[in-house]
Structures are given as C-alpha cells and as structure tokens.
Amino acid sequence: MHILLYIFIGLAAIQFVYYLGVFGKFAFAKAQKITPKRIPISVIVCAKNEEENVVNYIPLLAEQNYPDFEIVLIDDASTDNTLEIFEQFEKQYPNVRLVKVENNEAFWGNKKYALTLGIKAAKKEYLLFTDADCYPTSKDWITAMSSQFTMQKTIVLGYGKYEKIANSFLNKIIRFENVLNTVQYFAWAKLGHPYMGVGRNMAYKKEEFFNVNGFIDHMQIRTGDDELFINQAANGKNTTVAYTPESFSYSKPKTTFSAFFNQKRRQIATANYFKSIDQLRLGVFYGSQLLFVLVATVLLAFQFEWIIVLSIFVARYVVAWTVIGFAAGKLKENDIKLWFPVVEIVLIFTQVNAYFTNLFSKPIHWK
Incomplete structure (x- = not known):
C-alpha cells in the first residue's frame, strides 16, 4: 500500500x-483587448444539408460590422435546399461568393475537399472559418478575431461556445467538456505549443494553408480539417488565441447522450493522428x-x-x-x-x- x-x-x-x-x-492571463484592423477577410462556411441553419445564421454573418470582408459559402453536394438558399444569398448580398461542390469519386463526402475548393476561391488573404450551424456572438466577431493577427501571428484560435439548455445536466457536461478542451489548447498555444483548434471559430492567413499543402497529408482521414491542420501548421511563432467575448461563436449542442458520445469518439479518433x-x-x-x-x-x-x-x-x-x-x-x-x-x-x-x-x-x- x-x-x-x-x-x-x-x-x-x-x-x-x-x-x-x-x-x-x-x-490567469490578463484580459485581452481589441485593436481593430482593416485586414481583408474571407469568412468561409462549408455546409452539407444545413438548410435550417443557413437560413438563420448566414444573414448574421452578412450583417457583420467590418469594412472589408466577403463570405464564401460552400455547398458540399447537399441533397436538401441548402444550395438554393445559398444562391438566394448570393443574389441578396454583394459580398457573398458561392462555391458549388459536386460529388467526387476520389473524395466523396470529404469535407476537406470541399473546404479546399472554397479556400482556393477566396479572394482575401486572411481566412476566418465557422460552421454552418454556428453564429457569432456579436456584429464585431470579425473585428475581434482579426484584431489578433500581426505580422508574425498568422493563425488565430477562437472559442466556439455551445448554447445553454435550461435544466439539462447533459448540457452542463457538454459545455464543461468544451471549456476544458479550450483551456487546454489555448494554454498550450500561449506556452508556444499549439496543437489544435476548432473549425467553429478559427482564422489563418491563406499562405499557411499552402505552406503545408493544405489537407493533403491527412486527406484520407475524414475528420481534422481543423484539429489536424492546426496540429501540422501551427507553431509558437505563428499562432495566437482570441478570447474577448466579441470573438466567440455559438452553436447548438447535442441533445442526447448518444450523440455526445459519438462526438467524443470522433474527437478521440482524430487525436490519434496528432504529433x-x-x-x-x-x-x-x-x-x-x-x-x-x-x-x-x-x-x-x-x-x-x-x-x-x-x-x-x-x-x-x-x-x-x-x-x-x-x-x-x-x-x-x-x-x-x-x-x-x-x-x-x-x-x-x-x-x-x-x-x-x-x-x-x-x-x-x-x-
């Protein structure tokens, strides 16, 4: 004993x-400040069968208070009305760019392939990513995220919150786990050892994508367009974090334990490919x-x-x-x-x- x-x-x-x-x-880090910049930004959203979400959330992106940005909407071969809704947005908003992805036999159902096409289509040098089921916490989301870019810091890791569900213990579990994960990858990034980010809220300069040949080294792995890319491309010199409240994004959490459990399984499977x-x-x-x-x-x-x-x-x-x-x-x-x-x-x-x-x-x- x-x-x-x-x-x-x-x-x-x-x-x-x-x-x-x-x-x-x-x-215990000091509160972060927002110093607005006028960096041209391409906001990139990849969607597959997300008609209900994109109707509600894309307008919130279009209404961002930022001087120079475009929204690149990627339809990944949806079978619902997502593409039709995107086409309406393209007509409605002058800064919306639409990328239509057809099923490719070699990359069927692979989000990384769709994202690659969207990144190549983006006209701006700085890219800000979120998911189709996410929305920003404020009209200054782009301002808050882009404010952390510098000449050296070309990758910005943000926080993707989950909505609160009243009287739900599962919701507390999901949100606590999300906080713990964020604390870990934020802390390691601040220590100079970034290892992951979340596609719900992250940004990087386009050259970082091409410096590592995009997703090519892990294209065969269905997950990791965010975690595995950051694990490969990020380092102590080029990566920082954004944690002002204006920089947060929101998304809907899982509502059943089985769905949350499957999400955990995907996260663990992806982590097996980390350095x-x-x-x-x-x-x-x-x-x-x-x-x-x-x-x-x-x-x-x-x-x-x-x-x-x-x-x-x-x-x-x-x-x-x-x-x-x-x-x-x-x-x-x-x-x-x-x-x-x-x-x-x-x-x-x-x-x-x-x-x-x-x-x-x-x-x-x-x-």
Whole structure:
C-alpha cells in the first residue's frame, strides 16, 4: 500500500503541474483587448444539408460590422435546399461568393475537399472559418478575431461556445467538456505549443494553408480539417488565441447522450493522428486524471493514511476548481463552475468508454 501511496502522490504532482503550470497560463492571463484592423477577410462556411441553419445564421454573418470582408459559402453536394438558399444569398448580398461542390469519386463526402475548393476561391488573404450551424456572438466577431493577427501571428484560435439548455445536466457536461478542451489548447498555444483548434471559430492567413499543402497529408482521414491542420501548421511563432467575448461563436449542442458520445469518439479518433509529443501531453493529463481518482478510491476504501490521501485529494480539487473557475469566467461560462467535481467524474469515464469503443468500431464522420 505504501507504493500505491507514492504513486498517488506522483499522480497528484502531475495534476498540479498541468493545472497550475499549463492551464493557469490561460486561466490567469490578463484580459485581452481589441485593436481593430482593416485586414481583408474571407469568412468561409462549408455546409452539407444545413438548410435550417443557413437560413438563420448566414444573414448574421452578412450583417457583420467590418469594412472589408466577403463570405464564401460552400455547398458540399447537399441533397436538401441548402444550395438554393445559398444562391438566394448570393443574389441578396454583394459580398457573398458561392462555391458549388459536386460529388467526387476520389473524395466523396470529404469535407476537406470541399473546404479546399472554397479556400482556393477566396479572394482575401486572411481566412476566418465557422460552421454552418454556428453564429457569432456579436456584429464585431470579425473585428475581434482579426484584431489578433500581426505580422508574425498568422493563425488565430477562437472559442466556439455551445448554447445553454435550461435544466439539462447533459448540457452542463457538454459545455464543461468544451471549456476544458479550450483551456487546454489555448494554454498550450500561449506556452508556444499549439496543437489544435476548432473549425467553429478559427482564422489563418491563406499562405499557411499552402505552406503545408493544405489537407493533403491527412486527406484520407475524414475528420481534422481543423484539429489536424492546426496540429501540422501551427507553431509558437505563428499562432495566437482570441478570447474577448466579441470573438466567440455559438452553436447548438447535442441533445442526447448518444450523440455526445459519438462526438467524443470522433474527437478521440482524430487525436490519434496528432504529433507524438501532443499525444503524449494529452495522454499524461487524461491518464493521470483517471488514475488519480481510481488510486484515491482504493486508498480511501482501505483507510490507508486516509488523512494524507484525503488532504491531497481535496487540495487537487481546490486547485483544479480554482483554475477552471477563472478560465470559465474568461469564456463567460460561469454557471458550470459549481458542477465541476461531478461533471469531471462523468467525463473521465465517458472518455475511457469512448476510447475502448473506438478499438472495436469506427466512429461516423462528415455527413
């Protein structure tokens, strides 16, 4: 049992390093300021069978308060009325550009192929991405995201929020998991080791796309137009983050646990293609998180040095709770802070379940 206690102390130390040394880099960072720039921007939206969403959300993009931008709408061989709606928008708004993608036998159903065509069609040098089921939190979204570009920083990682659903515990789980993921990739980016971003809200200069030959190195992988691209193209010199409230985007969360679970499976499957060092960093965090809970449970069950064990256990949760609380405040997700201990346990075992499920079957990807 003494060996188990030493292992427990080591796991706690790892968790303290991650929460204070890594995640704290974002959680305790100074508030960010918006310094408006007049960079020409192409907002890129790829849609496949999204007629209900694009009717509501594309006008919000067209109404952005920004001096020089276009909207590139990509219809990825939709079978509903998405294309017809896009054609109406092209007539209605002078700065809307439409890209029609037909099914290609070599790249059938591959979002990366559709995005590649849209990126090539974009007339501006700076590209801002969001999804068809997303909408900006303000009319200054483009201003807030583009304000973080500099001569050196040509990749900007933004935050994609999920809508709140009242009296839904699943919604709290989804939003907490989203905050935790964001804290991680924001913090590592601020430390000079960016490893992913989300297509719901990210931007980069077009040359970054061509510098790595676009998605060619992972075109055969259905997911990762955002995560795998950033994992390949981003580095400490060219990447920054945007976290002013005006820079956020919103999207609708999953409403069933099975849908959320499948989303987790896709995320884990995509992470398997990250650089080895990024997989190691993520693996050490999630592995130590799981083992910390399991080993603590065993030690407390046998009441072995229970005062020491309980003290370390509580200290870890106080530190983690504090860091996540500050980070959630920056991301305007204050209501999820109170649920931290319960939601974390649920997420730990959901993560483990999704990982082992992926060993026996492949998750479903782009529509």
